[in-house]
Amino acid sequence: MKHKYPNSFWIDLNEQHWNGKSVKTLSTENSFDRNTIYLNWKKLNLTWRNQNEANLLNIADLEINIERAKKISSTLKAKPRQPLIERFLQYVVPTNEKECWIWKGALRNGYGILNVNKYAEGAHRISYELYKDRIPSDLLIRHLCNNPPCVNPYHLEIGTQQDNMNDMVRSERSAKGENHSQASLTNEVVVKMRNMRETNGLSYQKIADMYNVDLKTAYKAILGITWSHI
Numbered sequence: 001m002k003h004k005y006p007n008s009f010w011i012d013l014n015e016q017h018w019n020g021k022s023v024k025t026l027s028t029e030n031s032f033d034r035n036t037i038y039l040n041w042k043k044l045n046l047t048w049r050n051q052n053e054a055n056l057l058n059i060a061d062l063e064i065n066i067e068r069a070k071k072i073s074s075t076l077k078a079k080p081r082q083p084l085i086e087r088f089l090q091y092v093v094p095t096n097e098k099e100c101w102i103w104k105g106a107l108r109n110g111y112g113i114l115n116v117n118k119y120a121e122g123a124h125r126i127s128y129e130l131y132k133d134r135i136p137s138d139l140l141i142r143h144l145c146n147n148p149p150c151v152n153p154y155h156l157e158i159g160t161q162q163d164n165m166n167d168m169v170r171s172e173r174s175a176k177g178e179n180h181s182q183a184s185l186t187n188e189v190v191v192k193m194r195n196m197r198e199t200n201g202l203s204y205q206k207i208a209d210m211y212n213v214d215l216k217t218a219y220k221a222i223l224g225i226t227w228s229h230i
């Protein structure tokens with residue numbers, strides 16, 4: 001993030017912070033949003049006060065668009081004084097792409113929930129909106145990892161009811177041995193799929209479609225849950 005202040009300015013802010021001024025106070029006094037402060041401290045490799053700030057640092061590392069997250073947070077009418085991203089991070093510790101991020105807050109039917117504007121919203125749906133994109137009202141969010149309390153955005157894909165049904169049909173077929181697509185995965189194909197994900201950042205869905213395998217098969221092979229020997 002570009003800023004017009006020299007590094008010494010951020011070091012000075014950091015010292016004030018350690019002497020008792022909150023990030024909120026510093027952001028008000030210096031007319032900066034809090035994330036600008038976090039990002040600039042991060043550049044200077046300054047230390048972090050608590051787990052919450054460390055989590056925000058992780059988020060930045062995952063190249064998540066915090067500005068967009070904040071916009072969504074205001075759209076969803078979360079309490080203005082605490083952005084939705086911060087409330088969300090009280091209940092989950094983001095780790096990496098592969099591991100499930102288990103929701104530590106309230107659950108309903110096994111799925112994490114968080115109150116947004118007085119309504120209990122699915123934590124995985126909030127995660128998708130914070131980290132990826134808005135969810136059109138007629139679409140649902142699918143867990144690639146089959147783990148309802150997981151809110152790792154990398155394990156979430158947007159889809160229609162029809163997609164869900166197609167997934168079920170495909171997995172039934174492969175259980176009966178009628179579908180050759182899983183068997184047709186080879187070391188070579190799996191390596192190619194992983195490269196596409198890493199280098200080109202293609203979605204799991206796109207890669208699955210290219211190789212005519214179901215979404216979960218592609219997801220598991222790419223993350224190394226299956227085909228872990230290569």
Ligand SMILES: [Zn+2]
Nearest residue numbers: 100145150155
């Ligand atoms: Zn997961």
